[in-house]
Amino acid sequence: MSSHPSFFFLFFFLLLTLPHYSSEYLKLPLLPPTPLPSPSQLLAADLRRLSVKSPLTSGAATGSGQYFADLRLGSPPQRLLLVADTGSDLLWVKCSACRRNCSSSISAFLPRHSTSFSPHHCYDSPCQLVPHPPSHKNRLCHNRTKLHTPCRYQYSYADGSTSTGFFSKETITLNTTSSTLLTTLKKLSFGCGFRTSGPSVTGHSFNGAQGVMGLGRGPISFTSQLSNTNTKHTFSYCLLDYTLSPPPTSYLTIGPTPNDAVSQNSFTYTPLLTNPFSPSFYYISIQSVSVDGVRLPISESVFRIDAHGNGGTVVDSGTTLSFLAEPAYGKILAAFRLRVRLPAVESAATLGFDLCVNVSGVARPRLPRLRFRLAGKAVLSPPAGNYFIEPAEGVKCLAVQPVRPGSGFSVIGNLMQQGYLFEFDLDRSRIGFTRHGCAVR
Template structure:
């Protein structure tokens, strides 16, 4: 009886928190995973490129399998290696439990589960924070198997009626197993304000992969297990600073009723529809329509970017991928047109981790002036994103390379990565089903 009363109280607390959440938006800092390592800009970007290749393989597995994050019985294409889940880009700090225990989690707009490692783990991954201890928290409550969120986990178990167990696998092969529970999560705004809300989360006891110097993952996807869904968040926004910047990126979520969100924009606010896939419901698909290089709109058929009824194709926007990823045929056309206007040869000896690189003239260890590059524009339904040079070009003075920050997606889908989103306010409006963006000095 006491256990039942406790569960009821937790459910009441959840309802109160969700109802009140829109009254105070949360604004938190995001830290890049390589921040503080004192690496030169070229190395920061090169490391992000390597993570993007792993992320591309993971996304391809998800799309080719016709499934989504959380499904473990996926067909892995031949030759695609198992990659760690730590191939993400941004970390946010929060606290879990009563009293609060600090943890750092990777932000992932491409998955749903909220989870961290618990001190009962028998297979534990390296992480910077102490393992979360459920026994030290007075608000930790195992979720009963009758709990709705337990049923929303594709692979869950009920060895006991009062304990929901879960298994959650990512497209890159990373897996976490453990107990699904309810706990209080505390978010501290950059302004100093705090909000504490109850959330369902995974208490990982057997974990395989890598967390890339974080202690868990918080899913910002579109399915019921995500933070966005659990808190009924209708709008969230981020502003990503360049990798080499000393300023931190920011994430804001809640009702975002304030019309001043774009007050600091240095250009027009543009809006395009968000699309959904029944086969891959987690992802944020956008109505992408084409690419312009220089003054030339490329003759790429609309079908190359279309989201098919079987879940294949389509274009997603993703915070966890650095490079923008195009299907091979689209990438080849973009590169061919770019090269014909740039009039530079491909670089000899560049590795796949360098992106698409060209040999530029060098004197005294520097590129001769700043090579004039063709402008690049991404077209969406109702919007056009004219990319700043630094968001799609990398100049490697030491090696005399000029590289464009694009790569092969490995399948017929595409991903808009975070390089092109830097110094831009991006707003996901799930009420209107739109994505808005404008240039900002983040």
């Protein structure tokens, strides 16, 4: 996408269609799924999401996100729940063509009921930013006298799922916690999907969402469209454990991180890398891995992006577990097995994991500590609860999975990110994280 000659023109065209507002911030609550998925469902959804070889194109996979943004689309506003996903760009929703006597059970956006809805024309510059159905690629807008020809898009997913419809413009009302900020945005570009098929975007794996809020690095992502000359191209989120009762509220903040939430000095930053084959993803560099303070014999090259765009490490809110490249995963697993002092669970493989331990009757089970040293002297040392999952009562399993060489990239999933405030600073091309400012509220 970044190699397109008109990339910067199209990017600024999108920004100019949005209202300008002050350099404040939007703070949106992120909601947990209902009902909560089981660990086996999470693992299955993650594997579907990552089942395609990298490099991936923008929006090539969604489906296992566990945090939802509350968004109101149209005039008058219609409430929708969208997966908050840093692994894709496009903001799209399920649409219905229903005009009259529509059932209240329809879980989709009704464009005919909105006075502000309009599809992009096929010759609009933003239309060049989305993939088109194969049947329209060669004859898209060949006759410019057809003024009402809409811009059609089609996203295809790793497991064969698709979202197809019109790339459109609409007014969006945000359910923000701030009462001082303008929260109605006009002419925001989004995909109005009249046809969705496949497990990634339907059924239980989609957890009842009506679409995806793409938070990637591309010009059509939600955060890119909201950034302009008065608002920094920065967003942050604090992901909290939604399995607690009652579940705490996680937040997505678009704009600079509020000073009253956390001091900028408390952040540790690591540079963002760019993969020209997959420009939308947030790549970081893992330089070494330690278990209980012992550095493992893993070459830094294991985590590098190769000349074909394969490999690398992505920070992704839409994947739950974490996935690490072999042979790094094998060495980490061996180190954990050597150091864990709890009884192993023989049925680990049937649960979908390589290492499970019995913690019944143990108030505070001692589990090995995992530590990542990143570029820029940053260190990510999460608590054990960020990489152990409890698929059954009294059983904890290592929530990390292997990635075969050449078959994909490593992923720091949302479970590994819990309890941290993550800041994505696109202006300075870096990611920051801190354990401060992410308290239960």
